[in-house]
Amino acid sequence: MLLYIVLWIIIPEARTTAEKLGMKGEPVNIDSIGKKVESEIESFGERVSEASARYSIGSGKKIQTGIDRFFYFLAEIFRGLFNVISKVLGSAFLLAGLAMIVFIFAAIFGIADVVHWSADNWSADLSLYEWGDLVFNAGEWFSIAVIAVLLLIGMPFIGLAYGGALILFPRARVPFLGAALMGLWFIGVVLAIFTGLGVAQEFSKTETIVDEIQLEEMGVASDTLTVDVGDDPFDISPKRAYYSNNDFLMRINDEEIIVGNVDFDVLPSHNDEFLLELRRSAQGKSFESAESNADDISYNFETDSTSITLNPYFQFPQGDLLRAQEVEVTLRVPIGKVIFLTSKTKRIINDIENVTDMYDPDMVEHHWEMRAEGLTCLDCEMDNDREESLDSVEGREEWEDELEDRIREKIEEEGLEADIDIQID
16 A cells, blocks of 8 residues: 555656557557547536536526516516506596486486586576476477487496406406496497487578668657667677687576677668668578577667677577577668777677778777778877877977867866876886
8 A cells, every 4th residue: 555655756747648558558659649539528518418417407596586676676566556556547547437327317307407507707507497498399209309418428427337347357257247337338329319300390491581670760850870789688708709709608587588698790881871681580490480590589788879889698488499590680871871899899799891801809899880881990190190109209299289178178177276297208
């Protein structure tokens, strides 16, 4: 044993292929060296394969497990978000559906006002039955319309509430309920079409009654006529006056329907007299009924020697129902005569043609002469000249003196005394 240890120490290690062959007692030649090298390469390849297999089995499983955990984490996050969103949507669908169902039943039983009109200080609310009394001339048509509304509008909201309940409580599913709601909704569509065609017949014919009134016979004796507007039962404010005809203004008073939409226009006269042309139109199932509805329209105005005051509304009996009643008032002005539009006429004027294409609201508070070429403003140029003259010192002084003289004359007429000093900046 001691000898083996000594020899192991003193004999050098076999490093080269030839030394290893000699150590084993094999001949050292090209064939033996080639076989040895091939054997070493195969041995190295086997060691690499074993190491790779060990790494793949260990580290590969760790990587795969990490990826699985990451995607599982993301899936849990999205699943939680989806559950929260679905619960919120389910609650919203359920509440919206139930609220609309309650409103529909409240309207059917006359509890809720389903039609609302408003303009400035005026407003009106009508229940479903009051609205039906204004449109339908027969009770059976109204009953069919109510059923159609209930099915056509109610079924989708019942379905919405049912869908929300299923999201919140999946076990609350009722067999064939969805198909039943769809069938009822289709019946509502058929009834709505049937009712619509029946009501449309009540508006199939139109008749217009035209009355031409000579204002001279009613006391007008001036070549300059002031046009004013009377009291407004709808209390439309001056700022809103011109745009109020875009709204439908209606109220019911003592079995009469009052409508606050009147169109006023100015055109040339056929002769040398002021004429008021009153057009009353309405619709009906036949020409006879339409003419009767138009004839029942009542429109009033007042005159004196220098002015005419037009009402901004008309009325008709409630028994005539709503049949597209309209009133158009046209003042026909002779060539050479003048009209003055007060600020209140903004409430009724509608696209009055004039030679300068002035915007309707700007036409008020001006004098307009009817000429061959059309309605011509007499004092609009005066206002323009005044604005231009005020741009100069001499122009301002001239207007200051004129205003002082006018005010002084007015004060003297009243028997008063005062010092006057006007300066225009």
